[in-house]
Amino acid sequence: xxxxxxxxxxxxxxxxxxxxxxxxxxxxxxxxxxxxxxxxxxxxxxxxxxxxxxxxxxxxxxxxxxxxxxxxxxxxxxxxxxxxxxxxxxxxxxxxxxxxxxxxxxxxxxxxxxxxxxxxxxxxxxxxxxxxxxxxxxxxxxxxxxxxxxxxxxxxxxxxxxxxxxxxxxxxxxxxxxxxxxxxxxxxxxxxxxxxxxxxxxxxxxxxxxxxxxxxxxxxxxxxxxxxxxxxxxxxxxxxxxxxxxxxxxxxxxxxxxxxxxxxxxxxxxxxxxxxxxxxxxxx
Numbered sequence: 365x366x367x368x369x370x371x372x373x374x375x376x377x378x379x380x381x382x383x384x385x386x387x388x389x390x391x392x393x394x395x396x397x398x399x400x401x402x403x404x405x406x407x408x409x410x411x412x413x414x415x416x417x418x419x420x421x422x423x424x425x426x427x428x429x430x431x432x433x434x435x436x437x438x439x440x441x442x443x444x445x446x447x448x449x450x451x452x453x454x455x456x457x458x459x460x461x462x463x464x465x466x467x468x469x470x471x472x473x474x475x476x477x478x479x480x481x482x483x484x485x486x487x488x489x490x491x492x493x494x495x496x497x498x499x500x501x502x503x504x505x506x507x508x509x510x511x512x513x514x515x516x517x518x519x520x521x522x523x524x525x526x527x528x529x530x531x532x533x534x535x536x537x538x539x540x541x542x543x544x545x546x547x548x549x550x551x552x553x554x555x556x557x558x559x560x561x562x563x564x565x566x567x568x569x570x571x572x573x574x575x576x577x578x579x580x581x582x583x584x585x586x587x588x589x590x591x592x593x594x595x596x597x598x599x600x601x602x603x604x605x606x607x608x609x610x611x612x613x614x615x616x617x618x619x620x621x622x623x624x625x626x627x628x629x630x631x632x633x634x635x636x637x638x639x640x641x642x643x644x645x646x647x648x
Contacts, residue, residue, distance in 0.1 A: 365394030366599055367446065367466075367489075367572040372399070372424035373581025373589065381430055382437050383577055389441035391596035392603070396438055397466050397572070398426050400458060401450035424582055428457055435461035446489070455480045462486065464514075466572075469493030469522050469550075475506045482510035489570070490515065491550045493522030497542065504543050516570055517543060519562075520550035525588040528558050536566040548572065552588040556598045563602055 368388035374381045381398070388396040403412065403422045412419050431447070438445035444463035449455045450471065458465065464487035471477055472495050481488050488507055492500050500517070507515055519536045531553060540547040548570030549562035562568040576589040583589055590598070610617075616624060625640040640646065 365570045366392065366595075367395040367397050367570060368393045368575040368595075369572055370396065370398050371574055371581075371583055371589075372421070373574075373576045373583055374398070374426065375582075376423065376425070376427065378427075378430050378433060380577070381426075381434055384575065385434060385437045385441060385443070385445075387577060387592050388575065389438075389443050391592050392599040393443060395444035395446055395463070396434075397446040397448065398430075398434065399448045399450065399468075400426055400428070400431075400454045401448075405451040431458065431461045449477065449481065452477060452480060455484065459484050459486070464489055467491065469495065469520055472499060472503050475502075478503055478506045479510040482507045482512035485511060485513075487514035487516070488512050489518060489548075489572075491518045491520045491572070492539070493520035493550070497538075500539065500543070504545075516546045516548060518548045518550040518570065518572055519568075521552060524552050524583075524586045525554055526552040528553055528555055531558055531562075533558070533562050533566050533568075536562065536568055540567070546570070554588060554590055554594075556594075556601065559598055560602060560605070564605060 368384070370381070370384045374384060385396050402425060403419065407418055435445040446462050446464050446466050447458050448466045448468050449458055450468070455465070455477070465481040465484070466489045467478065467481060469491040472490065472492060490503060490507070504515065504517075517539055519533070519539060521530050521532065523530060533549065536547045536549065546569035549559070549568040550572040551559055552574070559571055559573075562571065573595060574583065574589040575595065576584045576591060579591065581589060626636045628635050629637040631638065636646070
């Protein structure tokens with residue numbers, strides 16, 4: 365599945381948020397995801413005092429009252445609605461609306477948040493950027509011991525943007541074997557080849573990517589966001605490639621049947637076969 369991450373590109377505008385939902389559905393995504401955070405519960409007072417840029421992120425907070433309309437629009441458009449909780453009460457605020465919880469890489473060590481998401485009984489998707497295998501193992505144990513029965517891990521490189529040589533896609537297989545659950549790729553590369561490789565070589569079960577509508581989102585300038593046309597073409601290409609696998613039986617496909625009689629006849633090496641010669645099919 366493809367998960368469109370809106371992140372902080374919504375401008376706190378419900379109209380723009382709904383446009384993101386529609387865009388995600390139009391380009392072929394399975395899900396759209398937002399983030400629910402409050403700056404005062406995201407950073408320490410020391411950080412906020414020292415960094416004006418972090419204080420300014422209050423303008424990126426998603427209003428809680430948007431959750432209902434966004435979930436409704438998502439379901440009307442036939443896609444799932446998800447959101448990342450960044451404070452404990454957010455888990456409760458999201459529970460009536462989300463189809464699954466997404467936990468960010470930066471919160472992977474926070475066992476209380478993991479446990480609270482797991483106890484809802486909803487599916488959980490966990491990003492693993494920056495994490496070691498023991499750290500991921502601990503997070504998985506916390507989730508499962510608190511009732512999570514539907515877990516997807518996302519391999520991730522928490523660098524914005526990520527050069528392809530830093531993606532380490534082979535870790536997808538390492539994690540899948542170690543934790544016996546689906547593993548996908550959370551993309552910050554904005555590279556079609558990376559996404560195709562994650563899916564076709566390493567079997568990524570999900571791809572999360574950052575979406576912007578128009579290049580005017582708060583995060584677009586950082587270089588890790590896809591525009592709609594880019595991702596629409598990427599999704600279409602991936603799905604076409606998957607459809608190309610077929611069933612593995614070597615036999616003429618339906619589109620080839622008409623061409624079989626235009627092969628060289630073994631009697632004289634000329635086209636078409638004797639079967640077709642002298643019939644109306646020879647005419648132009």
